[in-house]
Amino acid sequence: MKISYLIFLSFLFILLLFSITTYINFQQSEKVRENTEWVDKSTTIIRNSNRFQRNILNMISGLRGYLFTGENYFIQAYDSAKTENETILKELSGLLPPASDQHALLEEIRHINENWLTDFSMPLIQAKNLAGNSDSSLVNFNRLYREKLMSGHERYLNRQLQEKIRVFINNEYNSRDIRTKILNASVRRTRAISVGLTSLSILVGSIISIFLAYRISTRIVGMVKMANQISEGNYEAYTKDSGHDELSNLAHSLNNMAHVLKENITLLKRKNQELDQFAHIVSHDLKAPLRGIDNVVSWIEEDHATEMSPKIAEYIEIIKGRLVRAENLIHGILSYARVGKETQEKEEIDVNQLVDEVGESLILKSSLKLIVYPKLPKLHTEKVPLLQIFSNLIGNAIKHHDKKNGFIKVYHQEFQHHYEFFVEDNGPGIGRNYHNKIFVIFQTLQERDTLESTGVGLAIVKKILDDRNQKIHVTSDAGKGAIFSFTWPK
Numbered sequence: 001m002k003i004s005y006l007i008f009l010s011f012l013f014i015l016l017l018f019s020i021t022t023y024i025n026f027q028q029s030e031k032v033r034e035n036t037e038w039v040d041k042s043t044t045i046i047r048n049s050n051r052f053q054r055n056i057l058n059m060i061s062g063l064r065g066y067l068f069t070g071e072n073y074f075i076q077a078y079d080s081a082k083t084e085n086e087t088i089l090k091e092l093s094g095l096l097p098p099a100s101d102q103h104a105l106l107e108e109i110r111h112i113n114e115n116w117l118t119d120f121s122m123p124l125i126q127a128k129n130l131a132g133n134s135d136s137s138l139v140n141f142n143r144l145y146r147e148k149l150m151s152g153h154e155r156y157l158n159r160q161l162q163e164k165i166r167v168f169i170n171n172e173y174n175s176r177d178i179r180t181k182i183l184n185a186s187v188r189r190t191r192a193i194s195v196g197l198t199s200l201s202i203l204v205g206s207i208i209s210i211f212l213a214y215r216i217s218t219r220i221v222g223m224v225k226m227a228n229q230i231s232e233g234n235y236e237a238y239t240k241d242s243g244h245d246e247l248s249n250l251a252h253s254l255n256n257m258a259h260v261l262k263e264n265i266t267l268l269k270r271k272n273q274e275l276d277q278f279a280h281i282v283s284h285d286l287k288a289p290l291r292g293i294d295n296v297v298s299w300i301e302e303d304h305a306t307e308m309s310p311k312i313a314e315y316i317e318i319i320k321g322r323l324v325r326a327e328n329l330i331h332g333i334l335s336y337a338r339v340g341k342e343t344q345e346k347e348e349i350d351v352n353q354l355v356d357e358v359g360e361s362l363i364l365k366s367s368l369k370l371i372v373y374p375k376l377p378k379l380h381t382e383k384v385p386l387l388q389i390f391s392n393l394i395g396n397a398i399k400h401h402d403k404k405n406g407f408i409k410v411y412h413q414e415f416q417h418h419y420e421f422f423v424e425d426n427g428p429g430i431g432r433n434y435h436n437k438i439f440v441i442f443q444t445l446q447e448r449d450t451l452e453s454t455g456v457g458l459a460i461v462k463k464i465l466d467d468r469n470q471k472i473h474v475t476s477d478a479g480k481g482a483i484f485s486f487t488w489p490k
Contacts (some may be wrong), residue, residue: 003216003245010208017201021194028190035183039151042176045095046169052088053165055081056113060158063121067128067145075125102175105168110211112161118155130481219247223254294323349383351421355410358390372392374409377419379488385464386488390423392457393484394425397425398434417486418470426481435474461486 062078066070089110096103123144147231148154156304204424228238241251281432297319301308308316352372359370379386389412398410409424412474430438465472465486 003212003247006245006359007212010205010212014201014205014208017197017204021197021201024190024193025196028186031183031186035175035179038174038179041095042172042179044482045092046172048088049169049172050166052092052109052125053087053169054163055085055088056158056161056165059085063124067124068349070128070132078121078125079083082117102171105171107163109168112157112164116154116157116161120148120157126149144391166432201409216247219251223247223251226254226258229260230258235265244484250459273399279338288321294320297323314371346380346382349379349381349386351379351386351412354383354387358387358394362395364398365401365406368398368401368406368408371407371409373409376412377414379419379490381488385468389461389464389486390421392461393423396424396457397427397482401425401427403427420485420487422483422485424481424483429478429480430474430476430478431478432483435476438474439472 018444047127058081059078062074062076065074087202092106093103093110095105097468124141127137127141130137132138138309159206219241221239225238226237238255239251241248297316301316326355352374355372355376359372364370394408395411401408402427406426409422411422411424413420413422439458462472468489470487470489472486474484
């Protein structure tokens with residue numbers, strides 16, 4: 001399976017677990033909300049039930065007080081409690097589910113209350129209101145009073161009503177307790193499920209992350225190791241990968257690249273060897289006829305020195321000059337071909353002594369002075385390449401110098417990781433449009449008949465520095481001297 005698919009499916013699975021957790025928590029919050037609303041409604045029912053019960057007691061006491069004293073104060077308290085109870089019964093009926101046991105019990109309470117009002121309170125109040133009109137009305141009230149109150153049925157209804165109200169209130173309290181216990185159990189269950197799913201999500205996410213990190217990192221480390229081996233010259237490096245994902249494609253590409261690179265490097269080495277052999281063979285084969293021509297010219301000079309006209313003598317000198325140039329070109333080709341082919345041992349080099357050695361090996365013109373600044377650095381490096389660089393740069397400055405009072409200066413600057421060396425002269429200078437041309441092999445700025453030069457020296461310098469990832473730069477204008485600067489690692 002592709003890594004992208006695996007990451008997507010893993011993320012989708014974790015997202016699904018969190019979605020389930022969120023959904024369960026949402027459902028639980030709805031239950032909590034519903035229970036809160038139910039508890040609020042239950043509290044209202046209990047509060048109204050208590051008010052109803054209190055009003056019943058107020059009605060009984062108000063009725064008895066009015067019947068004994070006839071004071072309107074008592075009947076007003078009675079009427080107020082009666083009116084409020086009617087409202088309470090209506091509210092309670094709207095709060096209770098129609099098919100519930102509590103609603104049926106409330107209907108019983110309503111029926112008992114109406115019986116009490118119809119059979120006792122209302123007839124007694126009407127009789128009491130008429131008792132003051134005549135003696136017969138008073139007698140009728142007393143008879144009715146004894147009949148209603150002394151029989152014990154009124155007390156029975158009051159007790160039954162109080163008992164029903166008490167049962168109603170207790171049922172509401174019990175329902176609320178049961179509902180609370182169910183809710184608490186649901187909350188605990190939901191909390192356990194949420195914690196479990198969250199922990200499972202974290203665990204699965206961690207396992208997937210560790211698996212992906214291990215699977216990807218180990219394979220990438222193998223590829224990096226392979227790349228390092230290739231960079232160190234081991235072109236037979238190979239990385240094993242039996243997967244079928246993006247990294248497998250990358251591994252196969254790296255292996256294919258290593259194979260192609262190995263073939264190309266092998267081919268390149270063979271071509272380089274052929275070129276080296278060609279350079280040596282050509283130089284060897286060319287030197288033999290050149291020596292033969294030189295011998296023939298020498299014989300002609302020896303045998304016919306007195307017979308040659310000045311023009312023929314001039315031609316003989318031209319031939320000898322061309323022979324010297326050809327030998328120098330062959331030597332330059334060999335020197336250029338050898339650059340970078342031979343491993344040089346590093347040693348402690350005093351650059352001041354090295355430059356002095358170069359100056360002693362070169363023939364300075366009488367009008368030219370070599371100035372070597374003191375305190376040039378000491379390096380642990382290869383001697384021959386650095387010697388070739390200074391020899392070619394100083395030799396070129398000597399060869400091309402055309403001033404009567406000339407100088408060549410050698411100095412340096414130090415940087416964090418390298419030195420920069422300068423070879424400066426006040427000679428004829430180099431036009432800016434030739435600054436790149438001078439480092440190409442066999443390229444010269446003057447006619448070869450005017451100045452004997454092979455055009456190989458600066459090309460050798462450039463190649464030595466390129467092999468070491470170093471830079472060379474020329475600062476010059478025609479007629480204003482030249483400054484050659486190159487970098488060398490510490």
